[in-house]
Structure formats: structure tokens, C-alpha cells
Amino acid sequence: MPRRSWIGILCFWPGLAQIWTGQEVLGLLLASLFGVTLNMAIVARWVWTEAFGVGWADFLFAFAALTWSASFAYTVWWVWLCHPDRHRREIDRLFHEAMEEYLQGRWNESRKRIERILAMDDSDADALMQLGTILVRTQQFGPARRAFRQCLEQDGGSKWRWEVETALARLDRP
Template sequence: MPRRLWIAVLSVWPGMPQVWSGQEVLGLILGVTFAALLNFAMVARFIWTESFASGWPDFLAALALCHWLSSFGYTLWWVWLCHPERHRAEIDHLFREATEYYLQGHWNEARRRYERILSMDETDADTFMQLGTLYVRVEQPALARRAFRQCLELEGGAKWRWEIQQSLTRIGDGSPP
């Protein structure tokens, strides 16, 4: 099952697709808020029926339904319009362009393309690695260290561990990342 479809299926419970795709804080906020509204609505309707004025159980149920619908709508919007997989062809094109500019010595053009890729997919470890390498080339060690460390924090960054350690040693930060 494609990743985007799997995320859409997880939309049954608000917050699950966000947690699964790396937006843990937003996912927890959506999930906990929905769970609290749903529980409160169920308690008002079925358990403490005398404790609430008439109309409140219906209001709470409607509020929980509106929260679910808005979370579902947001998730579908994000999956179909903003998910990095939707931009994969453009990301690949930008990566090739950035690499060509890097090899030609056009550092600013390469940097702009790498940063544009990261604006579309902030989990692209290969782009962070290339950006760090570019910063080493233009003698900006602080930015290089930051890019390398961000690369290592990502799921796909482990494959670059040796290269990053070598680069950090060359720029004067021999401490293990």
C-alpha cells in the first residue's frame, strides 16, 4: 500500500497520520483533543445525563464530530497537496540541478536548490548531507556542522555517519556527532 494511501487510512482517528508521518506534536494535540471531546460527549449523553442541561450532550457530540471532520479534512489536504511524495519529481529535478551547480562551482545556486528541497521535505537526509558538504566547501563550518547534525538525526542519515565524521574532523570538530 502506498505511503500516502496508508496515511489517508489512518485518518480514521485524528492525529494518527500526523504521528505516523513525523508530526508528533500536532498528532498528539489532535488525538488528545478529539479523545477528550468524544469522552466528554459520551459521559454527558450516557453516564451523567442529569448533570448537564438539555442540549449540552448534543452540543458536545456536534463539537466532537466537527473536530473529527476538520482533522480528517486537514489530513486529506496535507496528504494530497503537501506530502513530500507528491513533490518527488520536482525534488529529484531540483537535486540534479543543485548537484550540477555544485559541480560547476555555483555555490549560491546549489544552496538555494537544496534549501528549496528541504522546504518541501524536511526529512531528506541526502539533501542535508549535500548542503553540509557545500557549507564545508564555502568555508562556513558552523552551518556545515548544523546540516550534518540534522542529517544524522534523520532516519536516512545513518548511512552518512562515516562521511560526516570525516568532514567534521576536517573542519575542526572531531567530537562524535
């Protein structure tokens, strides 16, 4: 099942889709807000009815529904407009242009294209590997190490493991 479909399924519980896509803080806030309001509404309606004034249970249920609706709408919007799969054709075009620029020795132009790719999909292991290579060429060793390590952390980074470890070993030598 494609990643985009999983995100669509996860959007039915506020915060799960955001946590799964790397937006942990937003996801935890949404999940906490929804969970607290839903639990309080249930307690106010059926468990501890005398503790809350008239109308509080309805207000809390409405607030929980509003939280759920807002989270659902945001997730659907993000999957529809912002998900990296939607930009795949543009990412592929930019990657080919970046490779051409790199092979012609225009490393700064290549880096700009790679950074545009990473703005659209910060988990693109191929772009991170290329960024690390460009940064080594331009003698920016600290950022190169970070790019290589981030490449290894991504799902597709395992195919670059040998190259990244070799590059990091070279960078760590005096």
C-alpha cells in the same frame, strides 16, 4: 506499504497522521481536542447524565464529529497536495541542478536549490548531506554541523553515516 498509504490509514484517528509526519504539536492538539470532546460526550450521554444540561451531550457529539471531520479533511488535503512524494519529480530535477551548480563551483546557487528541496521535504537525507557539504565549502561550520546531524536523524541518513561522521570529525578538529 508506501508512507503515503500509512498516513491515509492513520487519518481516521485525529492527530495520529500529524504526529507520524512530524507535526507533533498540531497532532497532539487535534488528538487531545477530539479525545476530550468525545469522552465528555460519552459521559454526558450515558454515565453522568444529571451533571450536564439538556442538549450538552448532542453539542459535544457534534463538536467531536466536527473535530474528526476537520482533522480528516486536513490530513487528506496534506497527503494529496503537500506530501513530498507528490513533488518527487521536482525534487529530483532540483537535486540534479544543484549538483551541476556545485560541480561548477557555484555553491550559492547550489545551496538555493537544496534549500528549495528541503522546503518540500525536510527529511531528504541526500539534500541534507549536500547542504552540509556546501556549507563546509563556504566555511559556515555551525550550520554544516547541524545539517550533518539532521542528516543522520533521517530514515535515509544511515547510508551517509561514514561520510557524515568523517565530516563531523574534521569539523571538530582544531
